[in-house]
Amino acid sequence: MPETGTEEEGLVIPRNLKVEENRGNMGNEGAGIIMQVENLSKTYSQGKISVHALRCACITVRKGELLAIMGPSGSGKSTLLALIGTLEKATEGRIILDGTDLTSVPEKLLPRVRREKIGFIFQHYNLIPTLSALENVELSMRFSRMPKKEREERAKALLEKLGLGDRLSHKPSELSGGEQQRVSIARALANKPAVILADEPTGEVDSKTRDSIVRTFKELSEKGQTILVVTHDPEVAKECSRVLRITDGVIKDY
Amino acid sequence: MFDLIIRNIMNRKVRSGLTVCGIALGIFAVIVMGAMSENFHQTFERSMSVTSDKIRVFAESGVFGGGLTDDKVSDVLRVAGVEDAYGLLMTTFDEDKMGMTGKQILGVPPEKSSVALNPVELKTGRFLNPGDSYNVVVGSNIQREYKLKIGSKFEIHDKYFTVVGILDYTGSIFDNAVIIPLETAQDLYNVGDSVSYIFAVPDERVDAEILSKRIEFSVKGTSTLSPGELEVQASQSFMIFSVITISSGLLAAIIGGLCVMNTMLMSVAERTREFGILKAIGAETRDILLLTLGEASVMGLFGGILGILAGTGAVYIMNAWLANTRIVLFLITPRLLIIAMLFALLIGALSGLYPAYRASKMSPMEALKHA
Numbered sequence: 274m275p276e277t278g279t280e281e282e283g284l285v286i287p288r289n290l291k292v293e294e295n296r297g298n299m300g301n302e303g304a305g306i307i308m309q310v311e312n313l314s315k316t317y318s319q320g321k322i323s324v325h326a327l328r329c330a331c332i333t334v335r336k337g338e339l340l341a342i343m344g345p346s347g348s349g350k351s352t353l354l355a356l357i358g359t360l361e362k363a364t365e366g367r368i369i370l371d372g373t374d375l376t377s378v379p380e381k382l383l384p385r386v387r388r389e390k391i392g393f394i395f396q397h398y399n400l401i402p403t404l405s406a407l408e409n410v411e412l413s414m415r416f417s418r419m420p421k422k423e424r425e426e427r428a429k430a431l432l433e434k435l436g437l438g439d440r441l442s443h444k445p446s447e448l449s450g451g452e453q454q455r456v457s458i459a460r461a462l463a464n465k466p467a468v469i470l471a472d473e474p475t476g477e478v479d480s481k482t483r484d485s486i487v488r489t490f491k492e493l494s495e496k497g498q499t500i501l502v503v504t505h506d507p508e509v510a511k512e513c514s515r516v517l518r519i520t521d522g523v524i525k526d527y
Numbered sequence: 528m529f530d531l532i533i534r535n536i537m538n539r540k541v542r543s544g545l546t547v548c549g550i551a552l553g554i555f556a557v558i559v560m561g562a563m564s565e566n567f568h569q570t571f572e573r574s575m576s577v578t579s580d581k582i583r584v585f586a587e588s589g590v591f592g593g594g595l596t597d598d599k600v601s602d603v604l605r606v607a608g609v610e611d612a613y614g615l616l617m618t619t620f621d622e623d624k625m626g627m628t629g630k631q632i633l634g635v636p637p638e639k640s641s642v643a644l645n646p647v648e649l650k651t652g653r654f655l656n657p658g659d660s661y662n663v664v665v666g667s668n669i670q671r672e673y674k675l676k677i678g679s680k681f682e683i684h685d686k687y688f689t690v691v692g693i694l695d696y697t698g699s700i701f702d703n704a705v706i707i708p709l710e711t712a713q714d715l716y717n718v719g720d721s722v723s724y725i726f727a728v729p730d731e732r733v734d735a736e737i738l739s740k741r742i743e744f745s746v747k748g749t750s751t752l753s754p755g756e757l758e759v760q761a762s763q764s765f766m767i768f769s770v771i772t773i774s775s776g777l778l779a780a781i782i783g784g785l786c787v788m789n790t791m792l793m794s795v796a797e798r799t800r801e802f803g804i805l806k807a808i809g810a811e812t813r814d815i816l817l818l819t820l821g822e823a824s825v826m827g828l829f830g831g832i833l834g835i836l837a838g839t840g841a842v843y844i845m846n847a848w849l850a851n852t853r854i855v856l857f858l859i860t861p862r863l864l865i866i867a868m869l870f871a872l873l874i875g876a877l878s879g880l881y882p883a884y885r886a887s888k889m890s891p892m893e894a895l896k897h898a
Contacts, residue, residue: 360807360892381812388809399804399895403538413808415528460808 307467307499308334308357313366315352315522326352327522330366334468334501339494341510342503344519350503353519354470357501358391359383371467388417392461396473398453400445400460406432406452407441410459417464424463431459435489451482458489462498469493469500475509487512528814532821539794543826546790550830550871551837553776553783557867558838559857560776564769566858571765573699582739583752584612584725594748597720602746608733609742613639614722616712620683620705630669630703632683634712634722640664643726644694647701652677652692655708664692664706683707684715727751777870783830784874791823791882802886803894812887819883820876827875831868838867 310332317324327349334340344350355361357368359375368375371390378386393399400409407428414424432441435455445453454474461469471490475483487509490500494514502513510516517524536543584603586595595614603612616634635643637655644654644664654664663681665673670693675681679690683705694701713720727742729735739753752760795802802815842857849856 355892358807360890360895384806384809384811387807393807395804395895399800399807401801401804403534412805416805416809416811416814464809 305335305337306333307336307338307371308332309367309369310334310353310357311367311369313353313356313368314364315349315356315361316364325522327356327519330519330524332517332524334499336499337494337497338515339490339500339513340502341513341516342501342519343505343507343510343516348519349522350519351472352522354472354501354503357468358393358470359386384416388413388464390467392464392466392469394454394457394461394469394471394474396476398445398450398457398477400453400456402445405442405444406437406448406456406459409445409456410463413460413463428459428463431462432456435459449482450478451485454478454482454486455489458486462493467499469498471500471502473503473505475504475506480508483509528817528821532818532825535794535818535822536825542790542793546786546826547830547833549786550780550783550827550874551833553780553874554831554834554867554871555838555841556779557773557776557870558835558859558863559841560772561863561867562838562842562857562859564772565860565863566856567768567772568765569698569858569860570700571761573697580728580735580754582727582729582735582742582754583757584727584742584746584749585752587748587750595722595724597722599746599749600722600725603725603727603742603749606727606738606742606745608730608738609727610730611639611642611728612725613643614709614725615643616709616716616718616721617723618712618716620703630705631700632712632716633704633706634709635706637708640706642728644701644706647697647699648695650693650695652690654692655706659691659708660711661686661688662691662708663688664694665690666694666702666704667696668702669705670694681705686715725749780870780874784878787823787826787830787875787878788881790826791819791879792885794822795819795882795886798886799889799894802889803891803896806889806891807895815887816883819886820879823879823882824872824875827871827873827878830875831871834871835864835867839864 310330313327313330314325315327317326330349330353342350342353352361356363357370357375359378363376366376370386373386373390375386387393400406401412404412407425410428410431411424414427419427429438429441432438432455435458437452437455437459440448440452440456443452445456448456454477457474458469461471475486478486483506490502491512494500502509504510584595584599597614600612600614603609613636616632618632618634620630620632635655637659638657640655649664650667650670652664655662663683665675665681669675670690673679673681675690675693677690677693680687681690682688688707692706694704696702707715709722713722727738729738736753736755739751739756743749743751802810805815805818839859842859846857
């Protein structure tokens, strides 16, 4: 295998050699690590005013971890998720996900990273209103140029697994909040990502649906899916394998 | 991706429909104005092919200036290199309509009628013969309009003429020509021995352009128009006519294009969050470009098809309506249809470029924050 590029043919995301050094420093624990965030900072500047949304965050996440990120509004939780999700660029620091330094990936390759390594779940579900549940789940696989039959089968299997086998052709407006969020989970899982980033996934659902969503996360986590959940809800955090707290952009009790 | 494009268009039926109608109107104008230009072009081309081998000799003061008489024909004939020469008198048939119908009286020496009209052929009957005075050869449009046949009586300027020949359809000015003997025409219109212009036929071995200058130099009080000069002059007139007709059509089509741009900009603005979601789940810039440009192009395609159908229908109806007056104003050609369709697609795609660029350049995070 060449020193640059990943195992997948055609994927030209540079494999940063320092990743291996870092893994070496982790000793025996490094073996199960899926993501490492090093001195990650994000500063927003508006004229002469600078706002430090995140300061020198360092996080190590193991494969299969269900990690809760808690903190008051404006503390930097969503910024952290946006940086890991490559939706925003870090001011400083590095994010190494599944062997790839996300902060050094060229801009034009970021969609591929988002498609293949990251799954998003949003508070407001963010489903495309004009597409059915099945088509919403298919969407990211469509962007991966997966053949139609294959992506349809996978989307169908994911929705059935999440208890939505009888809602495949329903539009988001015809689904309940909980059902929409489960479609959103299926969409996030579609491309078998290294990590799922969930931003307040239970923020708009009742407690029964919340418990159902958390149960789904736990099952996925047990099967090896790494999930980062930003939440205000202690009930959700309680079910996670680990909790990070952020205040004023600083991760306090890592 | 095509299914998503169609679905996005269908989800905004009224707006998409109005946009498609905007383009269709533009393409309708392109078809109608273009058909007029194509008809003019065809008439011009065919008329040129009929008379392109002859040098036209005019009075220095122009066709309507007078001063060109039968004796000049002899002068022209004496110029070395001129094989044949004869004068023609041209005047409008329907003076009360100021010649708007395009019908023309052509006074031709009877013995020269077949060569003067060459290569126009007879559908039936014969050309004028020496000794004919009140006999007439008519173009195909005249024959249809007045339901003439060989032997019919045809009134010209209060005199009755006998139809002896009917010309084949040519698509040229000769379809509307009424050809009578030159002397009869001169008497009828009381112009003495004046002619409108002289046709000089160059000897095969002589360069028509050089001979044209030689005639002008040798025969005082004349100016000439060689076949080459005629073509240039007529091309310029055709060009001006085409620019006027086509540009008015294009203007309408550009307005249609602005409709598409407006619709697409609104659509992109409304779907900002949607584009953010698509980017978050891994859509490439080219996917977003394809979606938005595709929508604009498909609307252009639909608008083009609708515009072409409506334009062709309107041209057909107008031609049918004008058939009674023997005026053919429009001609739909495959070239015009292809140009109109390509133009519709181009307008759609170009109008979609800027909205597509805006959509593709959105920051996914900013787009997701959009309400």
